[in-house]
Amino acid sequence: MSAPEPRLRPVDLARLAGISAQQVRNYADAGLLPPAPRTAAGYRVFDARHRRALLTYRGLLGGYGLHTAQAVMRAVHAEDLPAALSLVNAAHAALHEQRLALSVTAEALEAVAREPAHVPAVPRSGLLIGEVAGQLGVRTSALRVWESAGLLAPRREPVTGTRRFDSTDVRDARMVRLLRQSRYPLDQIRPVLDGLRATGGSDALRAALARRREALNQQATGMLAGSSWLHHYLAGTEPRAGADAYAGAGTDAAVR
Secondary structure (H helix, E strand, O other): OOOOOOOEOHHHHHHHHOOOHHHHHHHHHOOOOOOOOEOOOOOEOEOHHHHHHHHHHHHHHHHHHHHHHHHHHHHHHOOOHHHHHHHHHHHHHHHHHHHHHHHHHHHHHHHHHOOOOOOOOOOOOOEOHHHHHHHHOOOHHHHHHHHHOOOOOOEEOOOOOOEEEOHHHHHHHHHHHHHHHOOOOHHHHHHHHHHHHHHOOHHHHHHHHHHHHHHHHHHHHHHHHHHHHHHHHHHOOOOOOHHHHOOOOOOOHHHO
């Protein structure tokens, strides 16, 4: 006959995860830990399963974030495994979509970078839509479509409403034309233009994309670690390194 599992106090779990005892109680109240029996005096009684649940939740936080980590643990404790797995799958799918979008933006940026650097100067008064169309070799209707899609925003003369394209507008129109020639849809062009406007140039945008790619890699690694904790929790087993394997989990101030 196996020995009963040792009882754990909130402070024991708190020390294990590096949080406060009150936060452990908050987790229990929020359904992030399995139900805990109480003593005659009303104190919660925790055991090894609560310890595993705590470490699993904290492990999920780093990769999946607060909302998904909480929803997964609540689904598990409601014995709704399909819902928990669906949440995990959805998080991975969303991360993959972000990675694909990042790749599209990076490829589009490189296509823009291959464009010859020399372009005609734009007068201080700006260019009319017909002049821009002639310079780029496109119809004026194309420029209007790009404007209606939010890709271009030339200023308008107050009285006549005539469009005036400054050097930035012409640059944006040139990039849209180039990317459209490469068959990029309009919704994939917007991130490139937004990035260039925000960073001020292609080199800065390239660096920003590299940072974003690294952040996605770190999130994917966090998801992998969190999935391992969840697998062991569902199986009722311990990770090989035990509790010491817990590291780098995210924070969840909203549950404190």
